Amino acid sequence: MKKILILNGPNLNLLGRREPGVYGSQTLDDVKQLCAVACAAHGYALDFRQSNHEGVLIDWIHEAGAAQAVGDVAGVIFNAGAYTHTSIALHDAVKGAAVRLIELHISNVHAREEFRQHSYLSPVAQGVMFGFGTHGYPLAIAAMAVLHEQAEATIK
Ligand code: CA2
Numbered sequence: 001m002k003k004i005l006i007l008n009g010p011n012l013n014l015l016g017r018r019e020p021g022v023y024g025s026q027t028l029d030d031v032k033q034l035c036a037v038a039c040a041a042h043g044y045a046l047d048f049r050q051s052n053h054e055g056v057l058i059d060w061i062h063e064a065g066a067a068q069a070v071g072d073v074a075g076v077i078f079n080a081g082a083y084t085h086t087s088i089a090l091h092d093a094v095k096g097a098a099v100r101l102i103e104l105h106i107s108n109v110h111a112r113e114e115f116r117q118h119s120y121l122s123p124v125a126q127g128v129m130f131g132f133g134t135h136g137y138p139l140a141i142a143a144m145a146v147l148h149e150q151a152e153a154t155i156k
Pocket of ligand 1: 027108
C-alpha cells in the first residue's frame with residue numbers, strides 16, 4: 001500500500017495547548033488520528049511526522065522524493081509552519097526532490113499578519129490548502145488521492 005507522508009514543522013507539537021482561537025483545540029495526536037482514518041478510507045498508509053528542525057524536514061523531503069520515484073509514496077502534505085514564510089532551503093528541497101506536494105495551513109494565513117502572506121512553498125506545490133482548521137488535513141488527503149490517481153492514469 002502506498003504511503004501519504006504528512007510532515008509538520010516547527011511548533012506544531014504545541015497544537016491544542018495554546019492559541020485555540022487560531023489553531024483549534026485538537027492536539028497533533030488528534031490530528032494524526034483524523035489522518036489515519038482518512039488515509040485508510042482512500043486506501044493509503046499514513047506516515048505522520050513533526051520536527052522543529054529545518055534540516056530534518058529537508059532530509060524527509062529528499063527521502064519522500066526518492067520513495068515517490070520507486071512508487072512507495074503517493075505524495076507529501078506539508079504544514080511547514082513558519083518555515084513556509086522564510087525557507088528558501090525548503091523551496092529548493094521540494095523542487096530538487098521532484099516530490100508531489102500539497103502545502104497546508106490550519107489557519108487562513110491570508111487573513112493574518114502580512115509576513116504570513118508570502119510562501120516559499122506555494123510555487124513548488126501542486127496545490128495549497130488553508131483556513132479549514134485541522135479538517136484541512138483530511139481534505140488534503142482527499143486532494144492528494146485525486147492528484148495521485150490522475151498522475152497514475154496519465155502514466156498508464
Ligand atoms: O496555520 C498554520 O497551520 C501555520 O502553518 C501554523 C504556523 C504559522 O507560523 C504559520 O504562519 C501558519 C504556526 C505553528 C505553531 O502552532 C502553534 C500551535 C499552538 C500554539 C502555538 C503555536
